[in-house]
Amino acid sequence: xxxxxxxxxxxxxxxxxxxxxxxxxxxxxxxxxxxxxxxxxxxxxxxxxxxxxxxxxxxxxxxxxxxxxxxxxxxxxxxxxxxxxxxxxxxxxxxxxxxxxxxxxxxxxxxxxxxxxxxxxxxxxxxxxxx
DNA sequence: AACGTGACCCTAG
DNA sequence: ACTAGGGCCACGT
Numbered sequence: 001x002x003x004x005x006x007x008x009x010x011x012x013x014x015x016x017x018x019x020x021x022x023x024x025x026x027x028x029x030x031x032x033x034x035x036x037x038x039x040x041x042x043x044x045x046x047x048x049x050x051x052x053x054x055x056x057x058x059x060x061x062x063x064x065x066x067x068x069x070x071x072x073x074x075x076x077x078x079x080x081x082x083x084x085x086x087x088x089x090x091x092x093x094x095x096x097x098x099x100x101x102x103x104x105x106x107x108x109x110x111x112x113x114x115x116x117x118x119x120x121x122x123x124x125x126x127x128x129x130x131x
Numbered sequence: 132a133a134c135g136t137g138a139c140c141c142t143a144g
Numbered sequence: 145a146c147t148a149g150g151g152c153c154a155c156g157t
Contacts, residue, residue: 021153041140044152050140055153057138062154064138083139090138 021047025059028126032080034107036124037116039084046126056081061093079103086119 024047032038040053049055063076079100083089088111091100101111110117 039140040138044139049152051150051152052154053139053152054137055139058154061138078138081138088138093138 021049021052021055022059022062025056026063026076029060029063029076029078029081030074031126031130032077032124034077034080035109035122037080037082037086037104037109037119037122038124038126039082039086041084042123042125042127043081057090060090064093077103080107080124082116082119086116088114088116 025043028043028046029038040056041050044050044052044056060076060078060081064078078090079094081090088100088104091097091114094100101114104111104116109122116122
């Protein structure tokens with residue numbers, strides 16, 4: 001016999017925080033103003049995961065795949081996120097290998113040799129700018 | 132369910 | 145100065 005009501009109230013304990021890393025990353029990246037760039041580490045650090053930089057990239061990958069953030073109203077400007085050296089390491093994950101650079105240049109960001117020029121000056125740190 | 136991978140970063144020798 | 149290793153977060157097999 002099967003038990004009539006079989007909905008196991010598993011729910012062991014509510015999670016401490018339901019903050020989805022994914023969504024959180026998307027939100028922060030969306031706050032990056034045009035003409036500015038940020039880094040995976042900076043965002044991760046701002047979210048409290050200093051060493052969770054990889055997850056940031058993964059989240060952006062999902063955004064590009066139109067997986068979670070399929071909002072055309074507020075697309076995630078993943079092209080504004082580079083690594084700590086200012087290199088466009090994620091350009092290969094864009095529709096075209098040059099899409100990232102072109103988008104940045106369209107915003108006035110100069111890119112040379114797959115690296116953002118004056119990247120340090122254009123760096124946008126939410127912890128400082130967003131307070 | 133465990134292991135491995137990935138758009139990374141930091142610390143140690 | 146350079147090289148090596150570990151660590152965190154989420155996902156795929």
